[in-house]
Amino acid sequence: xxxxxxxxxxxxxxxxxxxxxxxxxxxxxxxxxxxxxxxxxxxxxxxxxxxxxxxxxxxxxxxxxxxxxxxxxxxxxxxxxxxxxxxxxxxxxxxxxxxxxxxxxxxxxxxxxxxxxxxxxxxxxxxxxxxxxxxxxxxxxxxxxxxxxxxxxxxxxxxxxxxxxxxxxxxxxxxxxxxxxxxxxxxxxxxxxxxxxxxxxxxxxxxxxxxxxxxxxxxxxxxxxxxxxxxxxxxxxxxxxxxxxxxxxxxxxxxxxxxxxxxxxxxxxxxxxxxxxxxxxxxxxxxxxxxxxxxxxxxxxxxxxxxxxxxxxxxxxxxxxxxxxxxxxxxxxxxxxxxxxxxxxxxxxxxxxxxxxxxxxxxxx
Numbered sequence: 001x002x003x004x005x006x007x008x009x010x011x012x013x014x015x016x017x018x019x020x021x022x023x024x025x026x027x028x029x030x031x032x033x034x035x036x037x038x039x040x041x042x043x044x045x046x047x048x049x050x051x052x053x054x055x056x057x058x059x060x061x062x063x064x065x066x067x068x069x070x071x072x073x074x075x076x077x078x079x080x081x082x083x084x085x086x087x088x089x090x091x092x093x094x095x096x097x098x099x100x101x102x103x104x105x106x107x108x109x110x111x112x113x114x115x116x117x118x119x120x121x122x123x124x125x126x127x128x129x130x131x132x133x134x135x136x137x138x139x140x141x142x143x144x145x146x147x148x149x150x151x152x153x154x155x156x157x158x159x160x161x162x163x164x165x166x167x168x169x170x171x172x173x174x175x176x177x178x179x180x181x182x183x184x185x186x187x188x189x190x191x192x193x194x195x196x197x198x199x200x201x202x203x204x205x206x207x208x209x210x211x212x213x214x215x216x217x218x219x220x221x222x223x224x225x226x227x228x229x230x231x232x233x234x235x236x237x238x239x240x241x242x243x244x245x246x247x248x249x250x251x252x253x254x255x256x257x258x259x260x261x262x263x264x265x266x267x268x269x270x271x272x273x274x275x276x277x278x279x280x281x282x283x284x285x286x287x288x289x290x291x292x293x294x295x296x297x298x299x300x301x302x303x304x305x306x307x308x309x310x311x312x313x314x315x316x317x318x319x320x321x322x323x324x325x326x327x328x329x330x331x332x333x334x335x336x337x338x339x340x341x342x343x344x345x346x347x348x349x350x351x352x353x354x355x356x357x358x359x360x361x362x363x364x365x
Contacts, residue, residue, distance in 0.1 A: 034091050034092040034093035034111075035091060035093075035165055035166055035167055035220075035358075036110060036111060036112040036162050036163070036165070036166035036167075037084070037087065037088055037091055037093060037096055037111070037112040037166060037167050037168075037169070038096070038112050038113060038114075038115070038143065038163075038166055038167075038168045038169070038218070039084045039096055039112075039113075039114040039115060039116050039168075039169045039170075039171075040115050040116055040136070040139050040140075040143075040168070040169070040170040040171075040172070040213075041116045041120070041169070041170050041171035041172045041224075042116060042117070042118060042119065042120050042121070042171060042172055042174070042175055043057065043059070043077040043116075043118030043119065043327075043328065044077070044082065044083060044116075044171050044174075044224075044328065044329075045082060045083055045084050045114070045116040045169060045171045046059075046075065046076065046077065046082075046098075046114070046116040046117055046118045047074070047075065047076055047082070047084060047085075047095065047096060047097070047098050047114040047116070048060070048074050048075025048076065048098040048101065048114075049075070049098040049099060049100045049101075049114065049115070049116060049117050049134055050075060050117055050118045050119075050133065050134075051074075051075040051098070051100075052098070052100040052101070053100075053117070053132045053133065053134070054131070054132045055118075055119065055130045055131060055132045055133055056129075056130055057117075057118040057119035057127070057130040057133055058075065058118065059073060059074075059075055059076060059077045059078075059118070060073050060074070060075050061073055061309070061310070062310050063079070063297055063308065063309075063310065063312075063314055064076065064077065064078070064079070064308065065078075065079070065080070066079050066080075066318070067079045067080035067318055067331055068080045068081065075098065077118060077324075077325065077327075077328040078324055078328060078329070078330070078331055078334065079296065079297075079318045079324045079330055079331050080318075080330075080331030081095075081331050081334060081335070082331075082334050083169075083171070083334050083337055083338055084096060084114060084116075084169060085334075086334055086335055086337075086338035087167070087169065087338055087341070087342075090338065090342050090355075091167065093111055093112075094111060096111060096112045096113055096114040097111075097113065097114065098113075098114050099113045099114060099115045099142050099146065106153070107153075109146070109149060109150050109153060110150070110153075110154070110162065112166060113142075113143075113146055115134065115139040115142050115143060115146075116134075116139070116171070117133045117134035117135075117139065118130075118133065119133045119175060119179065120133050120134060120135050120136060120139075120172065120175060121136075121172060121173065121174075121175040121176035121179065121180060122136065122172055122173055122176050122202050122205050122206050122209065123176055123180065123189075123202070123205060124136075124137065125180065125188075125189075126175050126176045126179055126180040127175055127179050127180075129179070129183075136172060136209050140209065140212050140213065140216065143213075143216055144216055147159055147163060147216070147217070150162065160217060163216070163217035163218065164217055164219050165219070165220070166218070166220060167220050167222065167358070168213065168218045168220060168221045168222065169221075169222045169224075170209070170210075170213070170221065170222070170223050170224070171224040172206075172209075173202065173206070173225060173226050173256060173260070174226040174227065174229055176202055177226070177229055177249060177252045177253075177256075178229060178235075178249070178327075181193075181195070181198055181252070182248065182249060182252075195248075195251065195252055195255065196255060199252065199255045199256050199259055200259070202256065203256075203259050203260060203263050206260065206263070207263055210223070220361070222341070222354065223260070223264060225253075225256060225257040225260045225261070226252075226253045226256055226257060227253070228245060228250065228253060228281055229246075229249035229250065229252060229253045230245040230246035230247060230248070230249035230250035230253070231245040231246075231250070231281050231292075231293075232304070232323060232326065232327050233293060233294060233295040233298065233302040233303055233304035233323050233325075233326045233327075234295075234302075234304040234305070234326035234327050235249055235304070236293055236301070236302045236304055237300055237301040237302045237304030237305050237326070238304065238305070243293060245281075280292050280322050280333065280336075281322075284322050287322070287332075287333075287336055288319065288320070288332070289320055289321060289322045289332075289333075290320040290321070291320075291321060291322065292322040292323065294321065294323075295308075295321065295323045295324065295325050295326050296314065296315040296318050296320075296321040296323065296324050296325070296330060297312050297313065297314050297315070297324060297325050298312050298313060298325055298326050299312050299313055302326075303325075303326065304326045305326070306326075307325075307326075308324070308325040308326070318330050318331065318332070319331075319332045340353075341353065341354050342354050342355045343355055
């Protein structure tokens with residue numbers, strides 16, 4: 001069965017602008033408020049945009065959201081909060097609303113927006129089986145539309161300052177392997193490219209998305225690479241042998257992440273990478289998990305087959321599982337990821353963590 005999404009925990013790369021973040025001063029009228037936050041990408045960071053689309057890539061029914069305030073599904077592919085939620089909390093702000101939400105109007109626009117859509121990839125042909133999803137080019141178009149809406153509210157100059165000073169998160173890439181290259185045997189992309197050439201093609205296309213983000217005013221960008229694609233419960237169930245990670249997907253991730261880091265270093269910003277996913281996979285007990293192989297919600301080997309539904313196996317204590325469903329981290333794992341992003345050592349965030357970067361940045365305001 002096709003999956004919607006790529007795996008996590010993630011490899012984190014930080015780019016603070018495509019301009020030198022240590023140069024220039026932005027005089028921002030919103031300096032006293034929490035900075036705006038914008039999110040682009042796939043299901044790891046989708047806060048519910050797919051709820052408003054006719055697509056099978058959705059998480060708007062139980063038991064999704066079982067640990068979210070109110071215990072209701074929100075469209076997040078999590079038992080509770082996801083990575084953007086925890087980053088918003090670190091910024092001292094409320095969670096960003098999905099861009100397609102009818103609630104995103106008026107002054108709520110100044111908090112930012114979440115443009116992410118489950119199932120999408122770097123490439124437009126990734127996730128075609130889900131039909132109606134918001135591909136990267138469309139997410140960027142919505143970002144442009146968003147700025148027009150805010151300009152009507154506060155004016156073009158203040159909108160430009162808000163966007164320039166905002167934090168931007170982009171998480172995309174895993175689906176280009178799981179839901180494209182390796183989706184079926186002899187897929188179109190696998191017949192077109194050997195995996196090393198496919199990775200180079202993905203990196204070149206990713207660069208175009210980042211350049212467009214810069215063109216639209218993004219100057220503080222947090223980029224994540226793929227996690228351990230072959231080690232998630234779904235791939236253990238479908239491709240792994242004797243509980244071992246699927247080697248072809250692991251090879252893809254090991255090719256992709258260093259080349260993404262190198263591409264980011266080639267910009268005029270700063271790039272950093274971490275290997276935190278190895279911690280969760282190799283030593284889940286160190287993080288209070290009983291397993292990183294079995295999903296909390298699912299069925300079949302490792303609870304890795306099919307979707308998480310009301311008739312799936314469901315663990316009692318979600319905090320004991322690194323993975324919530326066959327592809328996505330649990331709320332607790334998401335919290336650990338964001339803690340490493342914000343306050344981790346150079347093992348995870350070189351040359352400095354995001355808290356330090358934002359603190360330095362604030363002195364330039």
